Each structure stands twice: as C-alpha cells, then as structure tokens.
Amino acid sequence: MSNTALAPPDTIKPWQVMAAGMAAMLLTVGIARFAYTPMLPLMQAQTGMSPFVGGLLATVNYAGYMTGALFASTISDARRRYLVYRAGLVAGVIGTLGMGLTTQTWLWLVLRYVAGVGGASGMLLASGMVLAFLVRHGRRPELGLHFIGLAIGIILSGGLVMATMGWLDWAGQWHAFGAVTIALLIPAWFWMPAPDGATPQRAAGAAKVPHPGAWLLNLSYFCAGVGFVVSATFVVAAAAKVPQLSHLGPFIWIVVGLAAIPATLAWDRLARRIGDVPTLILAYALQIVGIVLPVVSHSAGAAIGGALLFGATFMGIVALTLALAGKRNKDNPSGAMARLTLSYGVAQIVAPAIVGRIASTTGSYDMGMIMAGGTMAIGIVLLWAYGRAS
Numbered sequence: 001m002s003n004t005a006l007a008p009p010d011t012i013k014p015w016q017v018m019a020a021g022m023a024a025m026l027l028t029v030g031i032a033r034f035a036y037t038p039m040l041p042l043m044q045a046q047t048g049m050s051p052f053v054g055g056l057l058a059t060v061n062y063a064g065y066m067t068g069a070l071f072a073s074t075i076s077d078a079r080r081r082y083l084v085y086r087a088g089l090v091a092g093v094i095g096t097l098g099m100g101l102t103t104q105t106w107l108w109l110v111l112r113y114v115a116g117v118g119g120a121s122g123m124l125l126a127s128g129m130v131l132a133f134l135v136r137h138g139r140r141p142e143l144g145l146h147f148i149g150l151a152i153g154i155i156l157s158g159g160l161v162m163a164t165m166g167w168l169d170w171a172g173q174w175h176a177f178g179a180v181t182i183a184l185l186i187p188a189w190f191w192m193p194a195p196d197g198a199t200p201q202r203a204a205g206a207a208k209v210p211h212p213g214a215w216l217l218n219l220s221y222f223c224a225g226v227g228f229v230v231s232a233t234f235v236v237a238a239a240a241k242v243p244q245l246s247h248l249g250p251f252i253w254i255v256v257g258l259a260a261i262p263a264t265l266a267w268d269r270l271a272r273r274i275g276d277v278p279t280l281i282l283a284y285a286l287q288i289v290g291i292v293l294p295v296v297s298h299s300a301g302a303a304i305g306g307a308l309l310f311g312a313t314f315m316g317i318v319a320l321t322l323a324l325a326g327k328r329n330k331d332n333p334s335g336a337m338a339r340l341t342l343s344y345g346v347a348q349i350v351a352p353a354i355v356g357r358i359a360s361t362t363g364s365y366d367m368g369m370i371m372a373g374g375t376m377a378i379g380i381v382l383l384w385a386y387g388r389a390s
Contacts, residue, residue: 012193014137020191021130022149024089027184028122030153032092032115033061035177037232038161038253039099042170051365053105055234055356057112062229062348064116065123069341072120081125082194088121089188097178100171122149126192133193147264151315154257156180161250213389216382217325218343220284223379224317225347227287230355230372231310234365252307259311267316276324277387280317284380287313291373295366318344 036058043049068088075081095115099108127147160180164173271279290309293302325340355368 012191014134016187016191017130017133017193020187021126022152023184023186023188024085024126024192025122025147025149026153026156027181027188028088028092028115028118028120028126029150030122031157031177031181031184032096033065033119034150034154034232035096035157035160036061036112038158038250039170039173039177040234042161042165042173046170047103050356051359052353052356053108055352055354055359057108058229058352058356059349060109061112061116062345062352064113065119066116066342066345066349067113068117068120069124069345071117072124078194082129082192085121085125085129085192086189088118088125089185091115091118092121093178093181093185096181097175100174100178126188129192129194147315147319148261151257151260151263151311154260154311155254156257158250158253158257162254165250213386214325214339216386216389217321218339220280220379220382220386221321221340222343222347223375223382224284224287224321225344226351227284227291227372227376227379228314228317228344229348229351230368231287231291231314234352234355234359234368252303255304255307256311259308260315263312263314263316264319266312267320271320276320277383280320280324281380281383281387283313283317283320284376284383287317288373288376288380291369291376295369 040049040054044051044054072081072084075084091114095111095113095118098111098114102108102111157177160176161173164176168176267279267283270282286309290306290313293306293309296302321340351372355365355371358368358371359365
C-alpha cells in the first residue's frame, strides 16, 4: 500500500481533523490514562487493592507511555506512523475496557501498561498529524484545542465517576469508560488524515549543541515530573482517606481539569512579560503550595484549593519547559525536548511506587505529598541555577 492511499479524502474539513485530534487525546490520555485517578479510591474500597498495588499500577502505566513515546520517536515512515497511531487507539480501548473484566492484579498491570503505550498516539502522533494537516492546508499551526483535550478528559473522567457512583460498582464504571472510548474511537479513526510521505523528524546531521546548564533544566524537569505524577495519581485517593472529604474525590478531579483549561495560554502571556525562568519558578512554587495545602489542612477548602493550584500549573510547566528548551537549543531542539521528556518520564515511573509504599506503611498519603513538594523545591533551586548559567 502506498502512502498516498492513506491520504484523507478531499472533502475532509479542518474542524474534523481537530475533532479527531481531540478525540484521540481524550481516548488515549484523558480516559485510558487519567480515568484511573478518580477510580482508584473506589477500586481500593471494593476490591481490597492496597495502596502499594495502586501505586504500582500507576507506575506501569507511565512505563507504558514512555515505551510508546520512545517507539513513536523512531518512526519516520508516514505509513507506519499512521498505522501505529491507530494501533495506539485500539490499545487505549482495550486498556480501559479490560480493567472491569478481571480482578487479577497481574492482568491489571498488563492492561495499565497497554493503556500507557496507547497514550503516545494521542499525545505525540496525533498532535504531529494534526499540525502537518494544518500547515499543508495553509492554516495556522495551532494545537491549543488538541491539548485542551487533556483537560476535558480530566473533567469527563471525574464527572462520569460522580454520575455513576450511586448505581455502578467499580467494574461497571470501567465498562462505562470503555463505552466512551469506543465512541471516541470513531472520529479519531476516520477523521484523522494520514501524513504525506515519510518526513524525517529532525534535520539530517543536526549538531548537538546543548545550552549551557541544560543538565540543570533536565534535573528540574525531573523534579516537576515527581510533583505532577504524585498529584495526578493520588490527589483523589488522598482526599478519600480523610472521612470528611471522602465524598469530594471525583469533584476534586473535575476541579483539576477546569483549572487546566486556560492555564497554558495564561502562563505563556506571563512568560512574555517576566521571562521564562522566573515564570517557571513561580509555577513550581504555586504547585508546591497546591501539593502541601491538603496535608496542612484536611478541610474541603484546602483540598479544592490544592486541586485548583495543581490544575493551573502542571500544563503550564510542561509547555513552558519544552518551549524553553526548544528556543535555547536551536541547533537541535528535538534532541533537547527528547531528553526532557525522558527525565519527566523517569520521575513518573519511579515516584508512584515509592509513594504507594509510603502510604501502605503509614496509612496516609501525607508523607508522600510532602516528599513530592520537597522534590519540587529542589527543582526551584535547579531552575534558579539554570537561569544564572544562561
């Protein structure tokens, strides 16, 4: 089959392509990856899952995402890239729907890994194909709507758990999520245009010229990865551990998504005024407050405030850091971004299992949250040193 055979029909509209990209992001990341967060307390209550197993499932999910991301980065052939994208969509459906069909821990581990691998289709492959289509048709290369799909996925996952909590058990809720992924598969599958030809992802022979102090930015981004994954995985479960907050779990996850929607644009505007590094330091500091606030006070206000601060900062930190690396490594921006993604990914693999073990030992997520906040404080120091080295 030739590459041209995969091209979209002439009648395809830009709004259909954007809808396909958002559907892919919703399916593979917003649900297949992040629905686990509001589902975790219910699974622990109804299946007897330990905090350690809960953290381990998050770890293998992020390991799967890293596997998918690394594999996707090696594909230059357009036909293979398109087929792998579709395979990732199917992986997201299987990894979601299958969770409600078993109580075997080892199968849960496999399914969370499969769902993680599929995440690369929405986050990396779909975004690249949407961007290529817009450029090819003379449209502005904007991916804001595509990445807002991640925030919408967070809201959708929390809302579905809240809506079905009274009449579906944990398995039924996973089946409901599976039905949603099947519905999203249709536009993500049929409206996504295939790339035109095999285009290398980087210029041949591009020199590796890392920016002075680039290792400091990589280490600080690792710290941000710890803060992100601990909050993203355990923010709902931590609230559920507090009797007076147990009913707020899914709502807190919705708050995270609502706060995330306008975040990227807001942080970009601030960075234009005060600079990238100072803006990142502010975002780190606010996220630290959001992480430790529910530890300092077990009130509903503290839980909701922490969720607002987390949602308002994590997408901005990702966008600002990757943009900063690209701007300051113009000879090889893709290499700099790949190293940052690896640092962030390693943190996402290691941290959940550690926090899950701490929670199993102490009976609370407080110490794990404090560890995450302390790690991000180290990240601020590293960012300050990076700014000095620039």
